[in-house]
Amino acid sequence: MPNYRIHKTEYIDETKRVSFKYDGKTYFGYEGDTLASALLANGIHLVGRSFKYHRPRGIVSCGAEEPNAICQIGSKKDLTEPNVRATELELYEGLEASSQNCWPNVKFDIGGINNFISPLIPAGFYYKTFMWPKSFWKKVYEPLIRLSAGLGKSPTEPDPDIYDHKHVHYDVLVIGGGISGIIAAKMAAKNNLKTLLVDDKKILGGSTIYQNNESIKIDDKLSSEWLKNEIQEIKKLSNLTIKTRTSIAAYHGYNFLLAKENLTDHLPEEKKKNKIRQRLWKIRAKKVVIATGSIERPLVFNNNDRPGILLSNSINKYLDYYGVTCGENIILFTNNDSAYETSISLHKKGIKNIIVDLRKSASSELIKQADSLGIKIYFNHVVTNTFGYRKINSLEIMKLSEDGNTTVGNKIRLSCDCLGMSGGWTPMVHMHTQSGGKLDFRDEDQVFLPKENSEDQISVGSCNGDFDLENIIDKTVNKINKFLDIDNQDYQDTKIICSKENDKRNIWLLPNKIPLGKTKCFIDFQNDSTAKDIKLALKEGFRSIEHVKRYTTTGMATDQGKLSNMHALGIIADTAGVKMGTLGTTTFRPPFTPLTFGTLVGRNVGKFFEVVRKTSIHEWHVENNAEFENVGQWKRPWYYPKNRENMHNAVQRESKAARDSAGILDASTLGKIDIQGSDASEFLNRVYTNAWSKLAIGKCRYGLMLNEDGMVYDDGVTTRISKNHYLMTTTTGGAANVLSKLEDYLQTEWPELDVYLTSVTDHYSTASICGPNSKKILNKLFPNLDLSDENFPHMSFKEEKLENISCRIMRISFTGEQSYEINIESRYGHSLWKMCIEAGKEFNLTPYGTETMHLLRAEKGFIIVGQDTDGTMTPSDLQMDWIVSKKKFDFIGKRSLYRSDTVREDRKQLVGLLTDDPKEILEEGAQIVSDVKSKPIDMLGHVTSSYFSPNLNKSIALAVVRSGKTMKGRKLIIPMENKNINVTVSDTIFLDKENKRLNA
Amino acid sequence: MFLINCPFCGERDQSEFSSGGEAHIVRPKQPTELSDDEWAEYLFMRKNIKGVQFERWNHIHGCRKWFNVVRDTSNDKILSVYKMGEKPPVNYK
């Protein structure tokens, strides 16, 4: 096996050999490696296939910007993870990774055929090709795309890992632990500011930490040695927290940031167990220092995507940090000085290399150094083509014309096994722009930079466009002193020697003799968009960068265009003949690198996902076989199946029992608001449509509450307990909103009212007993209570003791039966319920759930707010004009009841529907029409509630129908998928219109 | 994510609050006197300014008090907070 690890470094522990599997084959690396460095040490460059053309692709970078080396980790159904960048994944014993996007395998790839038909796959090809014929989409295109262009596989079983959230507050947050971040953190912490320094790598130091060029020195030491000393220093600072393997995912307003800390991803399987995998930090910082550095740009030339073509600085890092060389015969292609550092470093380790430089000449210290070492430099030359299928084996260069627009002279063919490219540096301004900051364009080196720094945020170092070391240190120190309003002198005498870049030449799309249409000059490696695609988009009329981006999919892959956005902009600017700075950039959206769902969700999984509210009687329901329904956060018994009954049969049985003898419902979930104060009656007058002043103490009244727009908002019964004391009930789902709405009016519109509201929903449990035998059961429970209709009539209230515990009993009915709601303090709810069941045994007292409750009330035509109403129904639409007071001067929503729109006669109005076939049950939500022949069919309304009534032995339904009030007796049609159902409009009350049962 | 200075509790995270839209829209004292247009003006019309805007906020997961906020919607900076019933600060327009 080849070994490209050619020298020892302090970051690779060669005493700790690590075995790992890649695409099923076992390899070895060392502790300290990333998967990418270990693969390169084994001579493996080819790591995947491109998305559209399925071209072989190799490792390009050494960091978060990696577009190609994307892999799937593990194969377990619950733990496998897609889209992991091999350049960031730390190697551990037993790691199993596979290349993505290369079915059936990386070496023989069926999708590679796309490469030969690529003229057929132009920009916007997904929009163009797959639009026609329509029927092909589902059967042909989609499965084909999914199969051959998959971006990894999601786990199919729940994630067993533990994730955590942490909230922290700091005076100063420093993002990025490179040289400028370290200086900033030290200055802040030494000045007694509580400081947090985060860096996404395993160790601090950024790219300076492996810098070993003799011409770059700080205080007469190699810059890397100097920085190591600084790191030792800051580790001693007590008010500095350092978090490595931690990356900022999002920078929100008010200096609120989210960071992801990786805790176990670098550990072998057995050491991961029972530990927190990742932690989401929610950081509030008074001040933020952004020191996120910059990333190297590729160059755009024909066939710039072959395996073995990397960013020049990445070659340097693999060499000096990991001890791995990316080739033995390397060519560096550059437009700036930084590739020379790589070249010199390679040369010193005995790796043959030559430089192709776009610039006509250059004269910095680094260039003199390379020259004196005898490194061959081709100035004013450009790479025009590369060769080699699975890995680069040679390339062609040509001389550039004076203006750089064309090539001149003869091709020179050079052999190589690796090409490093450097198109300059792009400051990482993501954090600045995510926080809302604007950018300026600097023409001199074609970079976008933070425009202004606010008083609570600053960018320093190369993310602010300061590239040479002297600039970085001096400017960082000055800016931080000013930003934090301190006077730190630590770096005043620091002596810096560095090479200064004097010459620049930037060409976004490099010239070529071959027509552009026949080249493959890749801009976005992951999404396979080329310079040709960008030009085509412009030709087709796209101008905005946001549109070009979407049309060509440039910058839309998982790397979010970290390497491609600048080139796309540059080519657009050049083609359109405008200044790049005027184009603006695309939006940098969080997260900076992908986040796992686990990190976002944290501990809020399983039973912690959402709050579950249970009544005090819940255990009884469970023991008695109840099926539950979610109503808001509440678990409510839905029905109680007996002897394997299905839902229909259970509901029929429960409904019949409630009307024939007695039924009991757990009504504890209804919202309960305690209202007290000398203006309580006036308050109710204002919030309900009906009048409340004359309600006698000990009486109950039903009320309808509107929004200010006149639409029904909530309903419920309110009881007058004493002169200035009422108990309001609301719907189960509306309780919290009703309380908030009432508080809003009290605090903001009517602060003069003496009214106090308290939610007592959870304080009382409610057992509601209904049916012709309910009175008898009540009598057993409360033998001293006079239950006669004279003493305790319908819509009244009594307070009575059950044993020693006081109960509030309301004689109110939502079923049309004689009915009592017994309220007791919640801790006694379970006992009360059991006593009711015991007392009701001889009367076949049947527990019923929400479904039966809905059926029973529908028989009586009582509405359910939210089911029969949808925020567009007025009381009149519901045929409930009787509840709207004509006399009251004002109440919430009153004025809206006679707006021109609310008095329209053709509004949708609540009606009853009876099916011609009494056995036919309508579907809730079904459309209602009068004529199915004329097209388009005129929709009149829809069914809101529908049941089979066992008490009437026929199907009944409520519906909203246009002009429904005038339609009683009309025949209408419910068109269903396979038949039309004939119905007749009826009254909304189906049972006991005379209310005889209330007093039976 | 804003930090909002509740006049009753102090600075708290935005997630504790709910927004109640434009402030200083007074409910008409005699709605029945209003024309449809006048009532619609109260009911539906909101300014939705880009720039300095007066808003109602409720510390719904805290003290549950309503109060007013002056916010620049162009940069989300909260310029001032004051209690219900208090006059808006004069230095903002």
Ligand SMILES: [Zn+2]
């Ligand atoms: Zn508060």
